[in-house]
Amino acid sequence: MERDALPPADLAHAAARAAGAAVVLPPRTVLVTGATGFVGSRAVHRLLDGTQGRVVCLVRARDDAQARSRMVAALRAQGLWEESLGQRLDARAGDLALPRFGWPARRWERYAAECDAVLHAGALVNFLLGYRDHRAANVTGTAHALRFALFGRPKPLHHVSTLGALDRHALHAGAPLGEDTDPRRVTVPASGYSRSKLVAEKLLLRARELGAPVTIYRLGEIMPAADNGVPNPRALTHLLLSAFHEAGVRPAVPMRTDYTPVDETAARLAAGLAEGPAGADYHVFRTESVDLAAVGLSPAGAADAADGGARPLPPREFMATLAAAAEADERSASALLHAVLTSLPATGADGVPDFAGLFVDNPRLFTRAGCAALDERHGLRDGPLDKAFAAYRATLTG
Structure with missing residues (x-):
């Protein structure tokens, strides 16, 4: 884990080269990893529906046709698919664990030149597996996503992490942890998944210190939204x-935990993408505690x-x-x-x-001042939780 947290020489060099580089804001084309996941598909929809930009989706599939089919199916499963959005949706087969996502060099170079930002939401999540099982997708995959972001014209990397990377430390900290908590100085979490996300954060933090434009979002308990109550079947x-x-x-x-609707989470990710490349850390969760x-x-x-x-x-x-x-x-x-x-x-x-x-009772263990400021800058407001509860309840009992 300690070795994995150090950027390889090529990444360290690329990060230093990116220092002070100009970026395109708002991004016109965004690469999204983990695009078929519960959070990823919501973020894809938010970008397609709320902007005029193009979204390139990295999808595990045998070919590009199946990648697009899987992406459309993921949006349809959440009640989000609209044919009118399809013209700006570009789904490509790939694998985070492989160098260049398994793409030919020319495709890698083409998309690295066309994309203006990367939203890295791809991850393996399995609380029964250890760190080694999560390493390829969650740590090596993060290094590949950063490598893509820094290849050619530097592009901001927006990394989706978890409060679980810090929760074991937070339990004994004596006070709620803020967004400026240094992941290199925390207690190692218990689960293999959370450990892999902590290592990925350490790697990205070092790259950011060298000059890479990296923003990290630590998510709470992501739950169904009020608009349709569709759950994450794997949660x-x-x-x-x-x-x-x-x-x-x-x-x-x-x-006890938080109940953070997935649409509100996607709104924060889209808002962060529209901001500058200086880099920030956000705790994205609702402050109400739910039993x-x-x-x-x-x-x-x-x-x-x-x-x-x-x-x-x-x-x-x-x-x-x-x-x-x-x-x-x-x-x-x-x-x-x-x-x-x-x-x-x-x-x-x-x-x-x-x-x-x-x-984990995230509202008791963490603060979110930076995320609250992000909300204020972009006019984001949390909706009533009772509507989200009612929509989810209808799904459970229907």
Whole structure:
């Protein structure tokens, strides 16, 4: 991890060469990695719908035709696809883990010349895998994205990270961590995913100190938006709440986190892209604390539970209920949640998972003054969370 956090010689040289270089603002063409993901596809839509720019999407696919098909399918799955946006959507097959994304040299050079900025949202996210499993996509892939940004005409790199890179340190810091926290001086996080994101941040911070135009966005718990309530099907939060609704039970343990709608997150990413190349760090999360276990999708202290009246059970009984549901239907949300939870270390009492520790109460551990200033500069306002809850609730119960 320490070796991976040091920019290779070619990147260090390119970063120094980029110092003070002029950039195009607002960017006319943006390369987006991770474009088919929950956050990435929202960001792609925000750029296509909110600007007149062109978006180049790096998509894992066998060829460009399948890349475009996957990109359109990702937008359609979130209810965002509009044929009128297709003319400015350029999807290309590629792989973050490969040099030059696996592109021929001429394609790499062409897009490096045409793009004005890079939004790097691509990552492997699997909380059951270690650092080595995440390294190729999340660390080497970040180095390749930076290499693309610095090739030829320097372009700003906007890197999507996670508050999880700092949460273990924040738990013992004694005060909420600000956006100026130096990732090189924090406690190493527990999960392989968060470790890989911390290493990527360290690499980018060093490159920024040398002259590379890098902005970092540390995201909180990204959740469905009020406009359609479409969830991230791969998120642990969605699996958890789906199982609560399906089984009619939940653990009688507080599970606090933020609820940050994905559309609001995409708006912050688009706003950052429109700003100068000086570089900044933003904590992107809603400041309300939500208890997923006790009040479903309602703010802390609210009475209208969104968990379908799920009955609270002691953790051991809850796990036994999930096990019985898994026996009855191995394809159910309860069965999948049981499989995930039994794969995690039994850190809770009585040999069961630590439900209170599954999520991090980001509003308690972090501040977001820089992100608030970004909001003010671009006229961004958070919408009422109750509308986002209602839209998501309709998805869960529909």
